[in-house]
Amino acid sequence: MESDKRPHYPCDFCEDELDLIENLVRGNTRTNEDSMSNRSRRNDCGCNDNCDRDNCNSEDENAASRDCMCRCEHSNSMSDRCSECEMPSFNTNTALAIVYSPDHSFNDMYDAEEGLCEGTLFRRLNKPFEGATVRGGGR
């Protein structure tokens, strides 16, 4: 059936990748390590041979170009998307430091005086630096 051919979205590996990214964003290093362990166990470097991350013996030139890092098995170095589920894949061609930003809506605002004091007119953009409080235990 046609529906049977449709890829699961996201595929299992891309789902792991999304978990990894989410944990990175949240700074959850312990869970990052768990995710990395899962990836290592999968030995999912993109080639079909038995290989490990440090010693790839694949004849797949795409795998070689990926340095045999554990990446989505469905991706290749010529594409930024998983061929199975269309999720963006983070291969060696993925540009660094490209971020997303949700659309900004014109609401939840300070009045002019408070905005001037806070440094922004928009409450949702008010991100005071709290590192000193967290690290130093108080100001």
Add this chain to the structure above:
Amino acid sequence: MNTHKNSSLHALAFALYETALYLDGHPNDRRAIEYYDKTRAQYEKELEKYERENGPVTMNSDAATKNGTWQWVNTPWPWQNEYHKS
């Protein structure tokens, strides 16, 4: 929509600038346009009031050539008037 009841000229200018930056990315946002227009009207009103009492805020202000003289150098600088006491 916020209104600015007793906002200073400085705060109104800041609100205008913030809204202008927002409008750069959302040029068709009607609420933002409406807010900008209202804030600008109040800014103009407060500017006129301030310049009447203290002289021109900027060199290219209408108040700079008031009464046929160059007011820019003939009115107190911010640190010379009552600005900081208000």
